[in-house]
Amino acid sequence: MTPTQYALAIKRLGLDQIGAAAFLGVSPRTGRNYISGDAEIPLSSERLLELMLEKDVTPDHFGFTDSNKSARLEARSQRKARRRQSRRQSTTRAARKNPFAPGAA
Numbered sequence: 432m433t434p435t436q437y438a439l440a441i442k443r444l445g446l447d448q449i450g451a452a453a454f455l456g457v458s459p460r461t462g463r464n465y466i467s468g469d470a471e472i473p474l475s476s477e478r479l480l481e482l483m484l485e486k487d488v489t490p491d492h493f494g495f496t497d498s499n500k501s502a503r504l505e506a507r508s509q510r511k512a513r514r515r516q517s518r519r520q521s522t523t524r525a526a527r528k529n530p531f532a533p534g535a536a
Contacts, residue, residue, distance in 0.1 A: 432477040434468040440480040444489055454490050455479075 432440070441451040452462030455476050464470035483489070490496075 432472050432480070434466050434472075437472055437477075437480070438466050440484060443484060444480070446490065450490075454495050 441448070444451075446454060448462045448466060449459045452459045455462070457476075461470055465472050
């Protein structure tokens, strides 16, 4: 299974990268490496995904629910907001230290 086929398979099964990694029992980093091609997809995972697609079985049939998806998305947006705030503060600090810095007017 190629990385593109893997990405399409998890999409058809209604999973995102992190959800697919959790379903397959690997770390999120490993799941990202499957998609980027930096890690080989194990034959057992490949066969499982292929059979699920062939038999029209979703992770829900196994009792798997990706209930943490909304929590992950919320945490991601909070991290982005903190990074934006941190960048603004560092720019302001630089302007106070150097009145000739760009943006220090």
